[in-house]
Amino acid sequence: MISLHRSCFLNNTGISGSSSPFSYKLKKLPPASVKVTALGPNRDRNSSVLIENNNNPLKEIKEDGTSSVADVDPNPTVTGEDRDLYYDAAATDDQLVTPWSLSVASGYSLLRDPHHNKGLAFNEKERDSYYLRGLLPPTVISQELQVKKMMYSIRQYQVPLQKYMAMMDLQELNERLFYKLLIDNVEELLPVVYTPTVGEACQKYGSIFRRPQGLFISLKEKGKIHEVLRNWPQRDIQVIVVTDGERILGLGDLGCQGMGIPIGKLSLYTALGGVRPSACLPVTIDVGTNNEQLLNDEFYIGLRRRRATGQEYAELMHEFMSAVKQNYGEKVLIQFEDFANHNAFDLLAKYGTTHLVFNDDIQGTASVVLAGLVAALKVVGGTLADHRFLFLGAGEAGTGIAELIALEISKQTNMPLEEARKKISLVDSKGLIVKSRIDSLQHFKKPWAHDHEPIKKLVDAVNGIKPTVLIGTSGVGRTFTKEVVEAMAALNEKPIIFSLSNPTSQSECTAEEAYTWSEGRAIFASGSPFDPVEYKGRVFVPGQANNAYIFPGLGLGLIMSGAIRVHDDMLLAASEALAAQVTQENFDKGLIYPPFRNIRKISAHIAASVAAKAYELGLATRQPQPKDLVKYAEHCMYNPAYQSYR
Ligand SMILES: NC(=O)C1=CN([C@@H]2O[C@H](COP(=O)(O)OP(=O)(O)OC[C@H]3O[C@@H](n4cnc5c(N)ncnc54)[C@H](OP(=O)(O)O)[C@@H]3O)[C@@H](O)[C@H]2O)C=CC1
Numbered sequence: 001m002i003s004l005h006r007s008c009f010l011n012n013t014g015i016s017g018s019s020s021p022f023s024y025k026l027k028k029l030p031p032a033s034v035k036v037t038a039l040g041p042n043r044d045r046n047s048s049v050l051i052e053n054n055n056n057p058l059k060e061i062k063e064d065g066t067s068s069v070a071d072v073d074p075n076p077t078v079t080g081e082d083r084d085l086y087y088d089a090a091a092t093d094d095q096l097v098t099p100w101s102l103s104v105a106s107g108y109s110l111l112r113d114p115h116h117n118k119g120l121a122f123n124e125k126e127r128d129s130y131y132l133r134g135l136l137p138p139t140v141i142s143q144e145l146q147v148k149k150m151m152y153s154i155r156q157y158q159v160p161l162q163k164y165m166a167m168m169d170l171q172e173l174n175e176r177l178f179y180k181l182l183i184d185n186v187e188e189l190l191p192v193v194y195t196p197t198v199g200e201a202c203q204k205y206g207s208i209f210r211r212p213q214g215l216f217i218s219l220k221e222k223g224k225i226h227e228v229l230r231n232w233p234q235r236d237i238q239v240i241v242v243t244d245g246e247r248i249l250g251l252g253d254l255g256c257q258g259m260g261i262p263i264g265k266l267s268l269y270t271a272l273g274g275v276r277p278s279a280c281l282p283v284t285i286d287v288g289t290n291n292e293q294l295l296n297d298e299f300y301i302g303l304r305r306r307r308a309t310g311q312e313y314a315e316l317m318h319e320f321m322s323a324v325k326q327n328y329g330e331k332v333l334i335q336f337e338d339f340a341n342h343n344a345f346d347l348l349a350k351y352g353t354t355h356l357v358f359n360d361d362i363q364g365t366a367s368v369v370l371a372g373l374v375a376a377l378k379v380v381g382g383t384l385a386d387h388r389f390l391f392l393g394a395g396e397a398g399t400g401i402a403e404l405i406a407l408e409i410s411k412q413t414n415m416p417l418e419e420a421r422k423k424i425s426l427v428d429s430k431g432l433i434v435k436s437r438i439d440s441l442q443h444f445k446k447p448w449a450h451d452h453e454p455i456k457k458l459v460d461a462v463n464g465i466k467p468t469v470l471i472g473t474s475g476v477g478r479t480f481t482k483e484v485v486e487a488m489a490a491l492n493e494k495p496i497i498f499s500l501s502n503p504t505s506q507s508e509c510t511a512e513e514a515y516t517w518s519e520g521r522a523i524f525a526s527g528s529p530f531d532p533v534e535y536k537g538r539v540f541v542p543g544q545a546n547n548a549y550i551f552p553g554l555g556l557g558l559i560m561s562g563a564i565r566v567h568d569d570m571l572l573a574a575s576e577a578l579a580a581q582v583t584q585e586n587f588d589k590g591l592i593y594p595p596f597r598n599i600r601k602i603s604a605h606i607a608a609s610v611a612a613k614a615y616e617l618g619l620a621t622r623q624p625q626p627k628d629l630v631k632y633a634e635h636c637m638y639n640p641a642y643q644s645y646r
């Protein structure tokens with residue numbers, strides 16, 4: 001006799017899959033008559049799932065997939081309902097299975113289960129049904145009041161890292177409240193869970209690490225990655241953000257502590273793009289670090305060795321990429337994040353043809369910057385082809401943006417791509433990229449080696465090339481000096497200046513510097529947020545040119561269309577969709593990006609455009625194509641409002 005466990009675990013009864021480490025499939029059973037009950041303690045590998053269908057004999061489905069009629073108590077201790085659990089973001093309406101009845105964790109375990117805990121918002125009935133009496137103080141409050149209370153307490157912290165830690169604690173305590181807080185206060189909390197604070201969190205991750213929020217896959221796990229993926233409690237994974245920690249923002253090699261980045265990016269997938277949290281998996285690949293300070297830090301949490309390279313590195317990455325496909329199928333989206341450029345381009349080229357992957361730093365960034373430029377041209381005038389672009393920094397972000405601009409110019413004018421590229425020049429740590437350097441250049445810089453005399457200093461490159469647009473992707477702070485900004489302002493009535501490097505400390509210049517040195521004429525955007533600036537009685541609101549505008553909507557579009565590959569045209573589509581969201585009211589305020597507070601609407605439009613492109617290119621597998629993709633995207637989005645457990 002299998003007995004029902006009082007604190008049994010609430011399983012994910014999506015169309016297929018499970019949130020416990022064994023797998024089972026529930027397909028097209030008549031709704032309203034299906035009861036699913038998890039047995040055994042939470043995440044117990046020996047657990048099994050019981051299915052009751054129209055009161056027919058209960059079936060027990062075991063971890064190995066076999067099933068048998070079980071002799072069990074048919075009345076689950078508790079039942080509940082949670083849309084999130086059976087709602088498949090990628091399901092079409094007719095596939096949506098609504099009235100599943102689920103058993104949930106109860107009592108103390110329920111209060112410790114971040115996916116289902118509601119804290120003081122559990123109502124009287126739920127407190128009775130779920131054995132919560134006495135475990136909570138008597139008051140019952142709404143989720144809205146919980147948000148107010150939490151915002152009040154977060155605002156008491158003066159130190160950004162303390163706010164970050166309070167948010168991480170909340171995510172571990174009450175996931176829905178965390179996302180409601182983030183969605184409802186996105187402009188205030190984005191700098192807390194994302195750049196700039198996430199940079200400091202990564203630097204100190206060894207000291208602040210508390211609980212696993214993602215998977216650490218190190219060289220120690222070589223040969224076992226398939227099993228390691230199965231240790232993650234969720235099975236129905238739709239998006240993975242993976243880093244190897246070698247280029248974390250502009251902070252360099254942070255090794256295993258780069259984990260803060262995939263965690264932060266994925267929280268934005270949910271908050272900004274509406275992807276279910278249970279479908280998101282943060283991963284850090286640990287192949288060592290070349291950061292001496294970390295290697296000598298007694299609190300460092302990663303492998304204490306120098307970075308593996310060459311075959312050793314490639315083999316671990318390949319095992320990971322293969323295991324991901326084997327575990328989650330070919331439609332799982334993999335976002336490469338903050339890899340150093342000597343691996344990033346090669347990984348993208350290698351896996352771009354076999355997996356659903358993109359590199360956020362190369363492609364997502366390009367898409368957001370192109371959108372900002374298209375919007376800026378409405379203020380400045382002219383087409384992209386009429387402008388000249390100069391970059392400080394010729395790595396992933398710099399060459400990625402440059403290539404997308406060239407592609408767009410080439411599309412708009414039918415100009416050969418090679419000709420379009422000549423409108424764009426890049427400066428790296430050795431100076432302007434020119435033909436005479438070609439033999440010593442990394443492969444991704446070679447297309448940008450134009451006929452020009454060598455120039456060492458940025459200000460000389462500005463005066464020599466006379467750009468209308470200056471973009472910083474160097475990862476080095478304060479490199480747009482007064483001299484450089486003044487040179488841009490002398491050449492242009494409205495110079496476009498983007499300081500994209502993160503976090504704030506690495507920004508090529510501050511918003512105040514850009515507006516002051518250009519006498520209020522710059523069209524300015526930065527990677528990390530800056531406050532509005534008052535200059536000679538006028539208030540200037542800087543834009544935030546950050547790939548966070550793009551990847552959540554791009555990801556949702558890929559998932560909801562069941563795309564199997566990412567294509568450059570999807571990034572162009574995302575970029576156009578973002579630019580189209582800038583309203584006249586935004587322009588009137590000097591904004592070239594729409595406000596982040598509208599991000600869910602923006603993401604729905606981006607997702608719809610990306611999905612439409614996927615269908616057009618024959619890369620979408622979800623059929624039939626929904627008629628109204630924007631509505632469909634909105635409909636797919638995760639809603640953090642509490643569910644009532646019956
Ligand atoms: N706003 C956003 O959404 C995004 C911002 N970024 C930011 O962009 C920055 C760069 O990222 P990424 O392109 O991936 O990094 P890479 O390491 O790939 O590229 C950095 C580039 O900057 C050059 N560089 C370094 N120091 C100097 C210097 N003193 N003068 C001139 N050039 C210099 C490097 O030159 P060399 O090749 O000679 O070494 C290299 O070409 C980071 O700070 C990152 O946070 C990145 C992605 C998105």
Ligand SMILES: CC(=O)C(=O)O
Nearest residue numbers: 249338361502546547
């Ligand atoms: C924003 C981002 O992806 C970066 O700075 O690396």
Ligand SMILES: [Mg+2]
Nearest residue numbers: 337338360361
């Ligand atoms: Mg990045």
